[in-house]
Amino acid sequence: MLKFSKANAKIEALKQVPELAEYLKDKRKVYSLDLLSGYSCPSAHECLSKAVADENGKRTIRDGKHTKFRCFSASQEVQYTNVYNSRKHNFDLLRGKHLNDMIVLLSDSLPENAGIVRIHVAGDFFSRDYMMAWYTVAMLNPNVLFYAYTKSLRYWLEVNEYPILENFVLTASYGGRDDHLIDDPTFSLRSAKVVFSEAEAEELGLEIDHDDSHAARPSMRNQDFALLIHGTQPKGTEAAEALKLLKKNKVKHSYSRKVTA
Numbered sequence: 001m002l003k004f005s006k007a008n009a010k011i012e013a014l015k016q017v018p019e020l021a022e023y024l025k026d027k028r029k030v031y032s033l034d035l036l037s038g039y040s041c042p043s044a045h046e047c048l049s050k051a052v053a054d055e056n057g058k059r060t061i062r063d064g065k066h067t068k069f070r071c072f073s074a075s076q077e078v079q080y081t082n083v084y085n086s087r088k089h090n091f092d093l094l095r096g097k098h099l100n101d102m103i104v105l106l107s108d109s110l111p112e113n114a115g116i117v118r119i120h121v122a123g124d125f126f127s128r129d130y131m132m133a134w135y136t137v138a139m140l141n142p143n144v145l146f147y148a149y150t151k152s153l154r155y156w157l158e159v160n161e162y163p164i165l166e167n168f169v170l171t172a173s174y175g176g177r178d179d180h181l182i183d184d185p186t187f188s189l190r191s192a193k194v195v196f197s198e199a200e201a202e203e204l205g206l207e208i209d210h211d212d213s214h215a216a217r218p219s220m221r222n223q224d225f226a227l228l229i230h231g232t233q234p235k236g237t238e239a240a241e242a243l244k245l246l247k248k249n250k251v252k253h254s255y256s257r258k259v260t261a
């Protein structure tokens with residue numbers, strides 16, 4: 001069985017959003033299903049980072065050569081053994097499986113009291129069939145809301161050939177190898193962009209999503225938004241300096257450090 005995680009502080013805040021209350025009636029909860037960062041992200045580019053284990057099992061962070069801001073979830077996988085093991089467990093179970101087998105595995109593992117599921121606090125859609133499996137699970141569970149950020153835009157375009165599901169909400173995440181697909185008006189992909197300051201978001205004309213409500217709400221599925229830089233960043237980089245300034249100015253940009261798996 002796959003291991004679903006209980007909501008972290010950020011997505012727990014979804015309970016306070018009136019539009020999402022319908023999905024959380026009868027004591028239903030918010031969960032996420034996570035995979036190993038980087039390894040499951042075929043289109044990651046500017047955020048590519050991985051937790052790399054040596055022969056003794058010791059893990060260190062490895063950034064890609066084009067990384068501009070480090071993936072916060074990869075840093076978690078270096079710091080927390082249980083988190084790394086849980087995400088590796090999920091990725092190992094899913095990859096290499098046939099579409100139908102993934103649908104069965106996801107369906108059987110879905111918590112009975114799930115009301116909202118963030119697909120991937122860590123990881124991404126690593127294949128077209130894997131994204132299609134989630135689409136199918138959403139179709140089979142219309143009373144559960146599923147949402148995700150993704151850089152696997154080519155897979156999204158294929159899924160877009162099927163009917164739009166009210167409870168399956170995707171956001172194209174800038175910083176991948178296929179950003180040009182976001183910029184192409186032909187496809188009209190809703191997007192999120194990581195910014196280094198509130199002023200940058202304002203200059204771009206984007207609202208900042210502090211609690212995942214922009215990402216999750218079906219009514220906002222066509223509205224672009226921004227995310228403030230967060231997580232641990234490499235020393236001396238522009239991202240690290242931006243984090244220092246956010247902390248100095250006491251701008252909310254992060255959430256509870258508590259990580260569950």
